[in-house]
Amino acid sequence: xxxxxQEDGAARRQKGVQDVAPLLEVRIxxxxxxxxxxxxxxxxxxxxxxxxxxxxxxxxxGSVETAHDLVQDSFVRxxxxxxxxxxxxxxxxxxxxxxxxxxxRRLSVQRRHSATARVENVDLGADEMxxxxxxxxxxxxxxxxxxFWHDSSQAEIAAALGCRPGTVGSLIYRAxxxxxxxxx
Amino acid sequence: xxxxxxRIRQSLARQARSVPEQTDFDGLTNRITRRHRRKLQAVSVAxxxxxxxxxxxxxxxxxxxxxxxxxxxxxxxxxxVTVEDSPGGLPTVSLGGAVSDTLAAAGTDPTTGARYxxxxxxxxxxPLAKAFVRxxxxxxxxxxxxAVDSSAEAGPEWQDLPGWCFPNGYAQADVxxxxxxxxxxxxxxxxxxxxxxxxxxxxxxxxxGKAHWVVVAQxxxxxxxxxxxxPDGQSDEMExxxxxxxxxxxxxxxxxxxxxxxxxxxxxxxxxxGGSLGTGTATFGGYVETGPECYPSPxxxxxxxxxxxxxxxxxxxxxxLFGVKYEDRTREExxxxxxxxxxxxxxxxxxxxxxxxxxxxxxxxxxxxxxxLSATKAAVRYHTEIPNFANGGTGPKLGEVNxxxxxxxxxxxxxxxxxxxxxxTCP
Numbered sequence: 001x002x003x004x005x006q007e008d009g010a011a012r013r014q015k016g017v018q019d020v021a022p023l024l025e026v027r028i029x030x031x032x033x034x035x036x037x038x039x040x041x042x043x044x045x046x047x048x049x050x051x052x053x054x055x056x057x058x059x060x061x062g063s064v065e066t067a068h069d070l071v072q073d074s075f076v077r078x079x080x081x082x083x084x085x086x087x088x089x090x091x092x093x094x095x096x097x098x099x100x101x102x103x104x105r106r107l108s109v110q111r112r113h114s115a116t117a118r119v120e121n122v123d124l125g126a127d128e129m130x131x132x133x134x135x136x137x138x139x140x141x142x143x144x145x146x147x148f149w150h151d152s153s154q155a156e157i158a159a160a161l162g163c164r165p166g167t168v169g170s171l172i173y174r175a176x177x178x179x180x181x182x183x184x
Numbered sequence: 185x186x187x188x189x190x191r192i193r194q195s196l197a198r199q200a201r202s203v204p205e206q207t208d209f210d211g212l213t214n215r216i217t218r219r220h221r222r223k224l225q226a227v228s229v230a231x232x233x234x235x236x237x238x239x240x241x242x243x244x245x246x247x248x249x250x251x252x253x254x255x256x257x258x259x260x261x262x263x264x265v266t267v268e269d270s271p272g273g274l275p276t277v278s279l280g281g282a283v284s285d286t287l288a289a290a291g292t293d294p295t296t297g298a299r300y301x302x303x304x305x306x307x308x309x310x311p312l313a314k315a316f317v318r319x320x321x322x323x324x325x326x327x328x329x330x331a332v333d334s335s336a337e338a339g340p341e342w343q344d345l346p347g348w349c350f351p352n353g354y355a356q357a358d359v360x361x362x363x364x365x366x367x368x369x370x371x372x373x374x375x376x377x378x379x380x381x382x383x384x385x386x387x388x389x390x391x392x393g394k395a396h397w398v399v400v401a402q403x404x405x406x407x408x409x410x411x412x413x414x415p416d417g418q419s420d421e422m423e424x425x426x427x428x429x430x431x432x433x434x435x436x437x438x439x440x441x442x443x444x445x446x447x448x449x450x451x452x453x454x455x456x457x458g459g460s461l462g463t464g465t466a467t468f469g470g471y472v473e474t475g476p477e478c479y480p481s482p483x484x485x486x487x488x489x490x491x492x493x494x495x496x497x498x499x500x501x502x503x504x505l506f507g508v509k510y511e512d513r514t515r516e517e518x519x520x521x522x523x524x525x526x527x528x529x530x531x532x533x534x535x536x537x538x539x540x541x542x543x544x545x546x547x548x549x550x551x552x553x554x555x556x557l558s559a560t561k562a563a564v565r566y567h568t569e570i571p572n573f574a575n576g577g578t579g580p581k582l583g584e585v586n587x588x589x590x591x592x593x594x595x596x597x598x599x600x601x602x603x604x605x606x607x608x609t610c611p
Contacts, residue, residue, distance in 0.1 A: 043209060050207040055200040064203055072208065076215045102377065129195035148189065149196035180188055 042082050046075055049089065053096050059145045060100040062134055070099040090159060093152075097142050097160045104138060132182045133175075140175035143168055214579040263320040267425060312356065316425040323396070325430050326358040332371070340563065340584050340597075342485045347374030349478035355384075355400050357430040364389035368398040372428075373472060376464060380404035381453040383412075383429075383466035387437055387445065395437035399449055399466040401429045407453040407461055415447050421454075482580040484565055488557040492587075495556060502585050502592045506551035506566055510535075510544055523586045523593040527611040531603060540606040546571040549602075552580060560587035568602060578605070 050071060057067035074095040078088060085091050133141055139161055146152040146160060147168075158165040312328035319325070332351050353372030359365070370384025383401030403410045403424035410429040411421035418433040437444055445468055453461040492498040505521055518532055519525040535544045552565040562585050569577040583598035600610035 046209060046212065047207050051203065051205045055203045058203045059196060059200055067203065068208070072212055072215055075212055079212075079216055127195050127199060129191055130199050133192070133196070144192065145196060148192045149200060176188065179192070183188065183191070 042079060045088060049092065050075070053092060056093070056145065056150060057096050057100055059133075059149060060097065060138075060142055061103060066103060070103060071096055074099050090156065093146075093150075093156070094160045094162070097146070098162070100142070101138050129179070129183060132179050135182075136175050136178060139163075140171050140178070143171040144175045144179075147172055211579070263318070263422070265316055265318045265422065265425070267316045312354075315355070315428055318422065318430060320420075320432070322361055323432055324360050325398075325432065327355065327400075327425075327428065327430050328358070329353060329355045329372075329428060340582060342557075342563070343582060346377070346477055348377045348472045353402075355402075355428055357398060357400050359388055359396065359398055359430075359432065361389070361394065361396075363394045364392050364396070366396075366398070368400055368430075370400045372402050376402075377472060379464040380462035381407070381410060381451045381464040382472070383449075383451060383464070385447075385449050385466040385468050387435060390437045390439050395435040397433045397435045397449065399429075399431040399451070401431060401451055401466060403427050403429055403453050404461055406455065408456040409454040409458075411452050411454060412466065413450050415449070482565060482582070484553060484555040484563050484582065485557065487555045488561075490559045491556050492559050498556070498562070498587075498592065499554060502554060502562060502564065503551050505585065505592065505594055506549045509546060509548045511546070521594050522596050522599055523588045524596040528596070528599070531600075531608055531610055534608040535603060535606055538607055543570050543572060544606050547577075554585075557584075561585070562592070568605075570605070 053071045053074065054064075054067050057070050058064055061067055061070065074092055077095055078085070078092050081091070082088070133144055136144065142161060143157055146157045152160065154165045154168045157168045161168065161171075163171075312330050315327040315329045317324065317326050331353050350373075351371030352374045354369065355372055356367060356369035358367055366386070366388025368384065368386030368388065370386075373382070376382045381401060381403050383399050386398045386400075387395060388398060389395050397414045399412045399420075401410050401412065401424075405427065407424055407427075409421045410424050410431065411419055412431040412433075413419045414433040414435065416433075416436060420431040420433050422429050422431060449466040451464045451466055453463075455461050510518075513521075515529070515532055519528055522528055535541075538544070548569045549566050550569060552567065554562045554564045556562045564583050564585055565580050566583065567578050567580050581598075581602075583601075584595040585592050586595055587593075596610070603610065
């Protein structure tokens with residue numbers, strides 16, 4: 001039975017680097033089929049932030065089931081980098097926002113490639129404002145949700161969306177203009 | 185705060201509250217375990233090749249002459265691309281999750297000159313096919329490839345997982361100049377989640393102070409060129425050969441500074457007129473970051489039109505295939521329960537004598553539910569209890585049982601998928 005091993009950051013980045021490949025030989029032969037995931041800090045962080053992130057993902061996707069899936073997957077990615085991330089909450093928020101965006105891209109690809117692709121069950125409720133927000137382009141929607149629900153700062157939104165802070169102002173301005181146009 | 189700001193806040197808060205406060209740490213644990221396995225599988229073949237073959241072998245291979253070659257494309261300037269005739273065509277190798285103590289040596293068939301791909305746990309398993317050789321600006325790139333059979337890992341066809349969930353191929357580039365040699369490799373996929381082009385990024389020659397970026401890229405059908413733009417702004421492009429391109433650029437990389445590898449290389453596939461067919465990125469390792477779409481739904485498919493004459497009796501018989509601890513069945517019973525037991529005797533030997541012997545002997549598959557897809561085939565959902573395993577065992581899995589020789593039996597594919605957990609690969 002191999003000992004428990006977790007890949008560290010350097011090793012992960014080295015996977016494409018021939019010069020250090022011998023370091024990975026040991027990892028292959030000892031990599032276990034049992035993964036230790038219950039580090040107390042990570043588990044505590046998970047329990048403290050899961051619902052918040054699930055709600056964020058729900059507001060971005062409109063599906064509770066999809067939101068839970070995406071957030072769980074975001075935590076999986078966070079776990080792989082847990083030891084070298086200083087601000088896990090910011091990293092997680094960005095990962096969730098990106099996962100929701102990727103979700104739409106994947107749906108688009110799936111629909112192009114498979115006539116039997118599952119149709120997303122979007123349940124946004126009867127709130128006209130929510131429907132109007134859901135109709136916004138993804139980055140505008142994400143900016144609105146992060147600003148008005150999550151109370152994120154402009155810098156935090158920029159980090160989550162991977163854009164410049166100035167772009168956030170523009171996204172929110174255009175989103176509000178659209179919402180004012182469609183909402184009575 | 186304006187009125188619309190207030191309305192937005194209220195609506196979003198109300199909507200968000202409809203998501204109940206709940207967590208699923210056990211489910212997360214399962215996902216982490218599965219992801220760990222999948223990543224290991226995706227990189228293991230590439231890593232083993234790099235480890236066993238080594239730079240020296242690549243250097244020698246890059247300079248071996250006397251092979252059959254036929255020019256099919258000539259690049260501009262100092263570029264020359266030749267396609268090699270590989271004996272036996274494109275080999276198919278199985279990509280198991282097995283992790284064995286045995287790493288078979290890579291070698292060269294003395295009669296054909298073909299490179300061999302050593303597989304973890306399975307020894308040498310067929311040659312890597314020659315793909316092409318690209319010479320450009322004093323850099324020689326020899327490219328090899330194999331198809332990868334990940335059908336056992338992908339599960340039954342009706343799960344219909346996207347093509348990026350499992351690699352269907354493997355490509356390797358042996359790169360050499362007058363000063364350095366190195367190997368960069370990566371998995372290939374039938375489709376990618378974010379666009380039609382993607383690839384694996386690697387760096388060679390760093391220790392020698394002659395660093396080069398190398399991208400092994402897969403391109404869509406119809407692509408006339410694939411272009412990579414490297415971190416320092418250099419670009420390289422070539423006409424893909426059978427959907428494969430290897431792109432290089434000199435790099436400014438310092439030994440020991442791992443942060444410089446935290447990068448990606450943008451790729452674009454171009455048509456004959458230079459128009460973009462799509463974009464993508466090459467990343468270290470080259471494997472796709474899969475999402476929830478690659479976690480199969482635990483829902484069984486709808487029942488088929490034909491059903492067994494006595495569904496209740498059939499169900500009862502199928503349930504008997506599950507629920508018994510491994511060590512409580514004889515070898516004959518294990519073999520008799522598989523629809524195609526050819527070669528499985530060795531598999532059970534490996535299970536009972538391998539590194540995970542204790543876990544294997546104490547494991548137990550637990551039946552959950554089934555749907556009859558026809559009179560002779562049923563889809564089943566089950567999980568496996570494994571002592572000393574994360575979370576006590578696996579999450580729900582879907583598989584098939586088949587009516588063969590007058591009785592219901594487990595599908596060989598499911599058994600082969602499950603034994604990978606114990607580092608054993610089916611022949």
